Amino acid sequence: MATLEFFRLQTRExxxxxxxxxxxxxxxxxxxxxxxxxxLAAPVPAPEDVPTFLRAGMDGYAVRAKDTFGAGVGAPQYLxxxxxxxxxxAPPRGVGPGEALRVPTGAMLPAGADxxxxxxxxAEHPDGTLEVRKPVAPGESVLQPGEDVRLGExxxxxxxxxxxxxxxxxxxxxxxxxxxxxxxxVAVLSSGDEVVPLDQNPAPxxxxxxxxxxxxxxxxxxxxxPILKGIIPDDFASLKNALTEALGEADLILISxxxxxGARDLTLTAIKALPGAQILAHGVAIRPGKPTILxxxxxxxxxxxxxxxxxxxxxxxxxxxxxxxxxxLINRLAGLKPPSSWGGTVTALLSRNLAGASGREDYVxxxxxxxxxxxxxDPILGPSGLLSPLVKSxxxxxxxxxxxxxxxxxxxxxxxxxx
Amino acid sequence: MATLEFFRLQTRExxxxxxxxxxxxxxxxxxxxxxxxxxLAAPVPAPEDVPTFLRAGMDGYAVRAKDTFGAGVGAPQYLxxxxxxxxxxAPPRGVGPGEALRVPTGAMLPAGADxxxxxxxxAEHPDGTLEVRKPVAPGESVLQPGEDVRLGExxxxxxxxxxxxxxxxxxxxxxxxxxxxxxxxVAVLSSGDEVVPLDQNPAPxxxxxxxxxxxxxxxxxxxxxPILKGIIPDDFASLKNALTEALGEADLILISxxxxxGARDLTLTAIKALPGAQILAHGVAIRPGKPTILxxxxxxxxxxxxxxxxxxxxxxxxxxxxxxxxxxLINRLAGLKPPSSWGGTVTALLSRNLAGASGREDYVxxxxxxxxxxxxxDPILGPSGLLSPLVKSxxxxxxxxxxxxxxxxxxxxxxxxxx
Numbered sequence: 001m002a003t004l005e006f007f008r009l010q011t012r013e014x015x016x017x018x019x020x021x022x023x024x025x026x027x028x029x030x031x032x033x034x035x036x037x038x039x040l041a042a043p044v045p046a047p048e049d050v051p052t053f054l055r056a057g058m059d060g061y062a063v064r065a066k067d068t069f070g071a072g073v074g075a076p077q078y079l080x081x082x083x084x085x086x087x088x089x090a091p092p093r094g095v096g097p098g099e100a101l102r103v104p105t106g107a108m109l110p111a112g113a114d115x116x117x118x119x120x121x122x123a124e125h126p127d128g129t130l131e132v133r134k135p136v137a138p139g140e141s142v143l144q145p146g147e148d149v150r151l152g153e154x155x156x157x158x159x160x161x162x163x164x165x166x167x168x169x170x171x172x173x174x175x176x177x178x179x180x181x182x183x184x185x186v187a188v189l190s191s192g193d194e195v196v197p198l199d200q201n202p203a204p205x206x207x208x209x210x211x212x213x214x215x216x217x218x219x220x221x222x223x224x225x226p227i228l229k230g231i232i233p234d235d236f237a238s239l240k241n242a243l244t245e246a247l248g249e250a251d252l253i254l255i256s257x258x259x260x261x262g263a264r265d266l267t268l269t270a271i272k273a274l275p276g277a278q279i280l281a282h283g284v285a286i287r288p289g290k291p292t293i294l295x296x297x298x299x300x301x302x303x304x305x306x307x308x309x310x311x312x313x314x315x316x317x318x319x320x321x322x323x324x325x326x327x328x329l330i331n332r333l334a335g336l337k338p339p340s341s342w343g344g345t346v347t348a349l350l351s352r353n354l355a356g357a358s359g360r361e362d363y364v365x366x367x368x369x370x371x372x373x374x375x376x377x378d379p380i381l382g383p384s385g386l387l388s389p390l391v392k393s394x395x396x397x398x399x400x401x402x403x404x405x406x407x408x409x410x411x412x413x414x415x416x417x418x419x
Numbered sequence: 420m421a422t423l424e425f426f427r428l429q430t431r432e433x434x435x436x437x438x439x440x441x442x443x444x445x446x447x448x449x450x451x452x453x454x455x456x457x458x459l460a461a462p463v464p465a466p467e468d469v470p471t472f473l474r475a476g477m478d479g480y481a482v483r484a485k486d487t488f489g490a491g492v493g494a495p496q497y498l499x500x501x502x503x504x505x506x507x508x509a510p511p512r513g514v515g516p517g518e519a520l521r522v523p524t525g526a527m528l529p530a531g532a533d534x535x536x537x538x539x540x541x542a543e544h545p546d547g548t549l550e551v552r553k554p555v556a557p558g559e560s561v562l563q564p565g566e567d568v569r570l571g572e573x574x575x576x577x578x579x580x581x582x583x584x585x586x587x588x589x590x591x592x593x594x595x596x597x598x599x600x601x602x603x604x605v606a607v608l609s610s611g612d613e614v615v616p617l618d619q620n621p622a623p624x625x626x627x628x629x630x631x632x633x634x635x636x637x638x639x640x641x642x643x644x645p646i647l648k649g650i651i652p653d654d655f656a657s658l659k660n661a662l663t664e665a666l667g668e669a670d671l672i673l674i675s676x677x678x679x680x681g682a683r684d685l686t687l688t689a690i691k692a693l694p695g696a697q698i699l700a701h702g703v704a705i706r707p708g709k710p711t712i713l714x715x716x717x718x719x720x721x722x723x724x725x726x727x728x729x730x731x732x733x734x735x736x737x738x739x740x741x742x743x744x745x746x747x748l749i750n751r752l753a754g755l756k757p758p759s760s761w762g763g764t765v766t767a768l769l770s771r772n773l774a775g776a777s778g779r780e781d782y783v784x785x786x787x788x789x790x791x792x793x794x795x796x797d798p799i800l801g802p803s804g805l806l807s808p809l810v811k812s813x814x815x816x817x818x819x820x821x822x823x824x825x826x827x828x829x830x831x832x833x834x835x836x837x838x
Contacts, residue, residue, distance in 0.1 A: 032617070033647060036636035050806070053623055087653075087682065088613030090623040104681065106613055106732065108623045148805040163836055164640060164741075165809040168633025168734050172626065172806055176617050194507030194525055198451070198595050204472055204509040204527045207591065214587025217455035221583060228452060262523065263506065313525065315587050346765055347794075375766075386567040387469070387588040417582055 009285040011401065012361055015294055016328055018280050022296070022307050024335035025182045025251045036167055037223065038180040039335045040160045046153045047173055049146035054109035056085075058141040061100040061122060061130060062113035065138040072133065079130045085110060100130050109142060116141035149173065159337035181335035186219045187227045187250035188212045189242055192263050192313055193234040210387065211256040211318050215311065218322045219254075224330050234263050239270035243308075247274070247299050251333050253308040254326065256318055257291065264291055267310060271295050278305070285401060286324060287357035288317035294325075307333075316382075316390045320363045323396060323415070345413045346395075348377040354406045356399040365393035366414055377414050393417070428704040430820065431780055434713055435747055437699050441715070441726050443754035444601045444670045455586055456642065457599040458754045459579045465572045466592055468565035473528035475504075477560040480519040480541060480549060481532035484557040491552065498549040504529060519549045528561060535560035568592065578756035600754035605643045606669035607635045608661055611682050611732060612653045629806065630675040630737050634730065637741045643671075643749050653682050658689035662727070666693070666718050670752050672727040673745065675737055676710065683710055686729060690714050697724070704820060705743060706776035707736035713744075726752075735801075735809045739782045742815060742834070764832045765814075767796040773825045775818035784812035785833055796833050812836070 027041040056062065063079060071077040084102030085091040091110035095101055100117075101110050109116075118141060121134035149155065149169070156166060162178075170178070190212045198208050209231050216226035227250055232242040246253045257264045271277055276298030284292045293310030309326055311318040331338070348368055356362045366377040377397055382389035395416040399406055406412060446460040475481065482498060490496040503521030504510040510529035514520055519536075520529050528535075537560060540553035568574060568588070575585060581597075589597070609631045617627050628650055635645035646669055651661040665672045676683045690696055695717030703711045712729030728745055730737040750757070767787055775781045785796040796816055801808035814835040818825055825831060 032632060033635060036639050051626070052621070087611065088615075088622075088625045106611075106626065143805065148807045162636075164633050164636035165738060165806065165812075165836070167636040168629045168738065169806040169810050171617055171632035172629035172734070174617050174620070174627055192506065196507075198590055198593050201593070202471070203507075206507045207470070207525065208593055210587045210591035213451060213590035214583050216452060217581075217583035217586040220455050315591070319584060319587065386562065387584065387591055388567045390584040391588050393584075417584070 009283045009290070009359070010281045011285050012324060015281050015284055015292075015325055018294065019307075019329055019332045021305065022329075022332060023304055025184050025333050027179050028182050029177050030180055032167060032170055032176050032178060035162050035170075035178050035180060036164060038162055038178070038183075039223075040156055040158050040162065040178065041181045041335055042179045043157045044155045044170070044175065044178070046149045046151055046155050047175065049151050050148040050169075050172055051143050051145055053145055054113075055143040056103040056105055056107050056109060056116045056141065057143050058116050058118045059105050060103060060116045060118045060141065061132075062091075062095055062103045062110050063100045063115055063117055063132070063136065064095060064097060064112060065115040065136050065140065067098060068115070068117060068132050068135040071135045076131045076133050077135075079132060081124065081128045081130050114138045114142065157337075159335055161336055184224045184251040184330055184333040185227060185249065186216075186224045186252045186254060186330065187229050187246035188216045188219070189229045189246060189253065189255040190231045191234060191239060191255060191257055191267055192231075195231050197231065211311070211313070211315050214315055214319055214387075215254055215256065215322055215326075218319070218326065219330065222327055222330050223334055224252075234266055236266065236270055236273070239267060240273055243270060243274060243297070247297050247306060251306060252329065253297070253306070254311060254322075255308065256311045257293070257313055263313070264293075264310075268293060271297070271308060271310070274298075275300070276305075284321075284325070285360045286321070287360040287362045288312065288314065289321040289324065289363070290360065292321050292325060315387050316365075319390055320396065323417070324363060344416050346375065346416060347411055348375040348414050350397070350406050350408055350410045350412050351376045351378045352408050354379055354397075354399060356403050356405045359401070361401050362399040363396045364399065365389055366395060366397050366412075367392055368394045368414065377412055428702045428709070428778070429700045430704050431743060434700050434703055434711075434744055437713065438726075438748055438751045440724065441748070441751060442723055444603050444752050446598050447601050448596050449599055451586060451589055451595050451597060454581050454589075454597050454599060455583060457581055457597070457602075458642075459575055459577050459581065459597065460600045460754055461598045462576045463574045463589065463594065463597070465568045465570055465574050466594065468570045469567040469588075469591055470562050470564055472564055473532075474562040475522040475524055475526050475528060475535045475560065476562050477535050477537045478524050479522060479535045479537045479560065480551075481510075481514055481522045481529050482519045482534055482536055482551070482555065483514060483516060483531060484534040484555050484559065486517055487534075487536060487551050487554040490554045496551045496554075498551060500543065500547050500549050533557045533561070576756075578754055580755055603643045603670040603749055603752040604646060604668065605635075605638045605671045605673060605749065606646045606648050606665035607631045607638070608648045608665060608672065608674040609650045610653060610658060610674060610676055610686055611650075614650050616650065630730070630732070630734050633734055633738055633806075634673055634675065634741060634745075637738070637745065638673075638749065641746055641749050642753055653685055655685065655689055655692070658686060659692055662689060662693060662716070666716055666725060670725060671748065672716070672725070673730060673741075674727065675730045676712070676732055682732070683712075683729075687712065690716070690727060690729070693717075694719065695724070703740075703744070704779045705740070706779040706781045707731065707733065708740040708743065708782075709779065711740050711744060734806050735784075738809055739815065742836070743782060763835050765794065765835060766830055767794040767833050769816070769825050769827055769829045769831050770795045770797045771827050773798055773816075773818060775822050775824045778820070780820050781818040782815045783818065784808055785814060785816050785831075786811055787813045787833065796831055 296305030
């Protein structure tokens, strides 16, 4: 137990602040079609204006706006139709005073025209005369060059996650390959003599290795590549060897410690025995998740540390620590810009009183329920050795440090699990 | 234009109601480690109780609860320590009256014991006596057999998307393979003579094929497998051939129509020329997205229709129609249970007045902004031919049919884009 006493509990913020020492993983080139969800490793400047020319924003007629001034249902203006602009081609001619050309949406505007009259405010007469029943202002129903994006403008900065709309804009600009961060490789180790593989029937006192599968699924959902390293026996040499091997192939090591104090101490001893290892945190002021470990490990002959996160043995505790501390660490390694504070949360009303954990941030599982147009957060209580409360939950409510508790009907921010 | 007049605008609900005619795609077996994010195609009953035996819920001492009654800081009870239960093994002996065994969290409870006294309420004396300073109730700090899950209970029904916690619970129960729906294969076609491939410089009046890339990225983000089929020339034979080919390899066809009325009519004609094709909707009362087409196509010699969704040509319109109509269709094919109504939304206050679209549901892009503890939704306006407003947005606000508009400071529900 001696090692425990060398460390005071750190707050969540203190742990997160130490992530800056870990550099994002390396980069790779990907085709645009495979870049959805990836994170940019370099800023992308716009290679051209979008659009590069004046375009019709509606189906209708390209005109000189001033030719339509004063038009109305009772007093239409009349223009001469001089042909049409085919989609995807240069206009056959310009538009002079008193003239109009038919244009489909997206087509290039002919020289001389500065507006489009929408189809529904016009009528074509058999003699080629256009009746205009509504005036248009210059620029109306027209897309200007560079209106969407200007040449040279930094479209997206490094650290941007590429959503479908980003992919669409890059396609519009003819960007076909991108420099993105690799997906972080995450080794997932289980320790604890009571843990057995999935295909074994646990003897009395044993449990199957559920933490590894739960944790690996989280890693995958958050954009990492999990590497399942199996169950490591609770002895110093096995733990040290397994950690050394994982260090060689992964960017981050997650080890779900034995759930007993003795097993946790052994894990800590094995971590400390690795060359250049530094324990950055041992004990975090969150509930569940107090026994969490953060360490920096050093690969032989390489500069810069790789992070190790030691997770509590209880599956529900491990899942919460992964949400609160593991996800930001994976995001850091993935090169992702910190998310804005509203990301992935909903506001709901708490449906019962909740007591906080003295001296620790308290993470309470909740299920969301919509009743009478109100969104309620129903706390799902239960020991963290149980998985089904977590399965019944939609997200977490945090009771801050120093807050005694929350009351029924308090509005709370619910951090949603992935849907 | 004649075809347009045969159809009245349908509401979003009317379109969604027709999705029931399309069956979910086929099933496949996957390993548990690869099942994260997949959708169950059969209910999973619990193969055993979890836990299967009484387990310690805390580090401490297994005792008979009644032996601790009356204990207090000033008046401790004394028990005899008879050894300990090693993690992952059967207890060496039972607990009789006045006795205690050391237990780590998760270990099996010895016979006779019905509670665990936490470490912090005890002291061990050198002679093997345990001092207990707080009484425990029967069952305290103990996990009951079946407390987490009962044998035979339907754990997860068909249509459940497997989040990390579901994966964890299945691992705990020794479930190693699962029957899940295949990922829907989605063919993405572009039409329109003004559309050119990404690696070409658009001539005057042309645009690069951004819709296909945007749409494919959405499909991928929502769990489908996009198949990029390229740009189809605007002629009847090419369109019909391309649709027939796509029908043979995909579960859903998305075709981003030319943005002109003429090109849309040609697409519609080609769809109708396929054997057994039915147009289910042509024109939807949403803005943007009015020219949307829903059709049912029939693969030669096979039963059951496959859906086709015809998207508007403007990229921002196509993106909104995909969110509002495409995503539920992909979910339907993926076998996913309909999401609950709070999923992926946040409540924010509108930062300016917004007028609705008469006779249509209006989808307005908004950016979220946190200021003075209030979450604001700032409308991002701009023609739907432009992509950058969409890129600046975090989600959509819907102004319902028949509502004239929304006012500044109104609370609105923002449907978030994927983050």
